[in-house]
Amino acid sequence: MAKKQRLNRRRHQAEVSGRVIPQTNVETTESSVRQSTAGATGARGNVGAVRHRITELFDPMSVGAALLxxxxxxxxxxxxxxxxxxRGDALWFALLAIITATVTWAGWFWQCAGRPLSGLGKCEDVEEGVRASGKIGLDLRQDSLNRWTARLSAMVLNWAVWGLAAWMACAAYATCPPGNLRMATNEAWLWVSGAAIFSSARLLTAKLRTRRSLLALFVVCTVGLSVHALHQYFVTLPANRLLYLEEPDAVLAIAGVNAPPGSSERMVFAxxxxxxxxxxxxxxxxxxxAVLLFGVVLAVGVLRYRIGVLGRIGIVFWISLVLLCICALLAARSRSATLAMVIAVACLWLSSGRLGRFRSKTVMVGLGLLFVCSVGGALLIGFLGNREWFEQAPASLAFRFQYWRASWQMVLDYPWFGVGPGNFQALYERFRELSTTEQxxxxxxxxxxxxxxxxxxxxxxxxxxLIAIAVVCVHQMRDAGDANCGIEEAALSDSKGDKWVVVGGTLALVLVWWMGILALILPDLAASILVVPAVAFAAFACWPAMRSLGSREIDSIVLSACVGVGVHLMVAGGWTVPGVALLLWIGGGLLTRQSIAFTALKRSKASRDESSSAALGASCAKPCAVAVLVVGGLVSLVLTLKSLGPVEARKRAMAEAAELMQSGRIRQAKDKLLIAASADPWSPEAMLWLANIDQVQLGRDGAADDVRRSWDSALAAALKRAGEDPAAYRQVASQRMHLYQVHGQPADLQAATEIFEQVALWSPADEWIMAQMSVLEAVRGQPAKSAEYAATARELSVLGGNIERALSRQLIFLPQKVGSPAQAGPIRRPADQLLNQLPAAPLHTTN
Known part of the structure; x- marks a missing residue:
């Protein structure tokens, strides 16, 4: 009997490692036992199969993979x-991320509670855990990773990400004022989303088939985006440019941009x-x-590792996919992404060798490949591409250094919490260097x-x-490389994909289109005619290669792709674009995935303490699962009540108000805006809309007392909610200047001047506000201040050599009563014309 058990155990271990050892006697014995007991257990087996299917259907880990x-x-x-x-666009994604993390972690703890401590209790989980880490033996993990380093890295990865999210949430409240609380909390939820996705990915990617399926999904999404981008490049953009040349005002109206002829805003848009x-x-x-770069590295990685077994059709497909993504990437004209792509491919080449056993030849070939790709790509783009793409590179990098120096000064003033999430744009104006133009x-x-x-x-x-991720990646990839040497390629290609990834991705695609139809906001239909078939074809064509990738190879590809995206985001982005940050969140979780099976496999004398602690952990697993459900539910409730609910209610009410205004029902539109303002007490948008309606009524009907009071209260509420945002203050002052041009009341001019003066204090590098304050001080009878503002405006207009800063393109308000001509819109003049009039003929008010 003991011999038979040993044979059974060896047969199972051989199957795990990919080398199935024939066991004739054992298989014959098992077959006879099954035949003798088939009749007695038939009904019981059917019930067990149904129960297994129901359990699999509602498995929280499977649901988590579908949600991811x-x-x-x-x-x-x-x-x-x-x-x-x-503005709250990512709040639905935040709710989805929190639900994913809640389901995943609660399910993980619940499964831990029912998991036996014996290493042979769940062979399927053990096999998946071994394959997920690319290991064959039961004793390799402790030999590869120092115990103290492993525990410290695990602690950092488990808690630092949530500590960062909690700190950002505290920063959102601690920095308001001067920040805008609505924008701060909206962006703070994105940091919580990142923690939720990262921590979920660490558990959900423990199985090799899930990692393969996720990589295939990324490839499919990249193909769709590449086709969409090329359709825009060859069809949509040329049509839009032609339309702008023929009817620029119509294009600006469609884009929702207020840019009068001759203004700097119109020049920038064009x-x-x-x-x-x-x-x-x-x-x-x-x-x-960034996404195209990620896709290029995935496709190149498949060719790097599987070109020998792909076949002629497979090689053609993957080379075509690489060319498709590279063409779309070059069309995007991103210099940093192109450079990052070369670095990522070189990193992929270097990581394709076994870590810890690098040879000088491998390193030299990798460096040579990097040099050849860089020089060859540069020459190709230089001869066939746009020269401006190269010539503007130093200036673009210089702008980045200007941004970073201003940001450093910002942090020195706010060292603990920074300026808070969502408040960078508003407070950046205070620290912007005088020679810069971009806001x-x-x-x-x-x-x-x-x-x-x-x-x-x-x-x-x-x-x-990042340090903990690097430590885990180095050890895990090295150990996986040692283990994969003994795994046959045929065994790797037998694994199936994770059907729940397919189910989740398909349902999400259907829901996106269904919600677009209901909201009458469909994706680009013209591009979708090409995108949908391309995506469907890529889904089937990429899987044969993806299903044969080993754990070590997937880690190498994902690590190289994440390095490339990280290099790109060092100069051209950040965390606040969730469609890009998701690549790093899931990639980091995949590279540092947790394998829960190994806690029960080490059964030696040195691990008895760990076994007892594992037993204690198993007894506490169910309470932990309940705690995760409670905390996740509370966080989701706070998100819904404090952010998602108010923002969506405000958007719906404002959309209804816009429809009412278009039909001329102003009173009903104002009621809807009041509902929007009360639904979201942290946002100034509804109050600014309401003030704009009141201002139009005042400009047309005269100084009605009730409308005037409504207008004043709406402006005051908008400023209170906006925080110290120069853009909001400038909008309020512009409304008062416009009303002064219609009626000429000195109180409006005085209020506008005071608000503009505050804006000038917050925006010392803005030539527009300096020119506006110059003419306002002249009207107020302050020639010395007027001359000082004028000199500052002229100095700023020539700094940096940017033509859009020229005073002739700065259209400022005329501080005079114009009367009925101003009812159609505010009267603005080029700043250089008004400033040139100041010394000879100071401006006077007209009452």
Whole structure:
């Protein structure tokens, strides 16, 4: 009997390692036993099969994998950007991420409670755990990783990510005022989402088939975005440019941009339209380039490891996929992404060798490949591409250094919590260098973005996480490389994919289109005619290669892709684009995945203490699962009541108000705006809309007392909610200046001047506000201040050599009563014309 058990155990271990050893006697015995007991256990087996199917259907880990796949597809269609995140666009994704983490961790703890401590209790879990880590023996993990280092890294990865999210939530409240509480909390939830996705991915990617399926899903999404980008490049963008040349005002109205002829705003819009690249579903080409870069590395990795077994058709498919993604990447015209792609491919080549056993030849070949790709790509783009793409690179990098220096000064003033999440754009104006022109929404560097959003504590937590990830990756990839040497390729290709990833991704695709139809906001239909078939074809064509990738190979590919995206985000992005940050969150979780099976496999004398602690942990697993459900439910409830619910209620009410205004029902529109303002007491948008309606009525009907009081209260409430945001203050002052041009009441001019003066204190590098204050001080009878502001405006207009800063393109308000001509819109004049009149003929008010 003992011999038979040993033979059974060896047969199972041989199957795990991919080498099935024939066991004739044991198999014959097992067959006879099954035949003799088939009749007695038939009914019981059917009941057990049904129960197994029901358990599998409602397995929380499977549901978590489906939710994670759904999040990937959802963000492929709705990736958002930093400005949209501040407005609440990523709150639905935050709710999805929190639900995913809650289901995953609660299910993990619950399964731990029912998991026996014997290493042979669940052969399937043990096999998946061995394959997930790429190990064959039962005693390799402790030999590869120092116990203290392993525990410290695990502690950092488990707690630092949630500590960072909690710190960002505290920073959102601690920095308001001067920040805007609504925008701060909206972005703080994105950091919570990142922690939820990262921690969930560490558990959900423990199985090899799940990792293969997720990589296939990333490839499919990249193919769809590449086709969409190329359709924009060859079809949509040329049509939009032609339409702008024919009817610029119509294009600006469609884009929702207020840019009068001759203004700097119109010049900037035209430059971005004429010179910008495709964006697909993203707001910026650099964000799209990050995803395309990730896809290029995935495809190159498959060719690197599987070119010998792909076959002719498979090689053609994967080379075509690489070329497709590279063409879309070059069309996006992202210099940093192109460079990061070369670095990532070189990293992939270097990591394809076995860690700890590098040879000088491997290193030299990798460095040579990096040099050849860099020089060859540069020459190709230089001869066939746009020269401006090269010539503007130094200036673009110089702008980045300007952003980073200003951000550093910002952090020195706010060292503990930074300026808080969501407040960077508003407070950046105070620290912007005088020679810069752009009013950026984030500092274009993921480390500096963390520093400005949460201070030095947040940056320390992020760096500690990266160090822990690096330690885990090095040891895990080295051990997996040693183990994979004994695994036959045929055994690897027999594994199936995770069907729940397919289910989650498919349901998310259907829901995105269904919700778009209901909301009458469909994806690009013209591009979708090409995207949907390409995605369907790629899903089937990429799987034969993906299902044969080993654990060590997947780690190498994902690590190289994450390095490339990280390099790109060092100069062209950050965490606040969830469609891009998701790549790093899931990639980091995959590389540092947890394997729960190994806690029960080590059964030696040195591990008795650990076994007793494992037993104690198993007894506490069910209470932990309940605690996770309670905490996850409370966090979801807070998100819904404090952020998602108010933001969605405000958006619905404001959309209804817009429809009412278009139909001329002003009174009903004002009631809807009051409902929107009460639904979201932290946002100033509804009050600004309401003030704008009152201002139009005052300009048309005269100074009605009730309308005047409503207007004044709406403006005051908007300023109170906005925090110290120069853009909101400028909008309020502009309304008062416009009303002064219609009626000429000195109180409106005085209020506008005081607000503009505050804006000038917050925006010392803004030539527009300096020119506006110059003419306002002249009207107020302050010639010395007027001359000082005028000199500052002229000095700023020539700094940096940017033509859009010219005073001739700064359209400022005329501080005079104009009367009925101003009812159609505010009267603005080029700043140089008004400033040139100051010395000879000072302006006077007209009552």
């Amino acid at each position: 796949a759904g999040a990937i597809v959802y963000l492929a269609y709705h990736p958002s950007d930093s400005v949209a995140v501040e 430059n971005r339209l004429m010179d910008g690249g495709p964006t697909a579903t993203f707001a910026l080409a650099n964000s799209l380039a 950026i929404a984030e500092p274009h560097n993921l480390f500096i973005e963390t520093l400005t959003s949460g201070g030095f504590v947040a940056l320390g937590l992020l760096i500690s996480m």
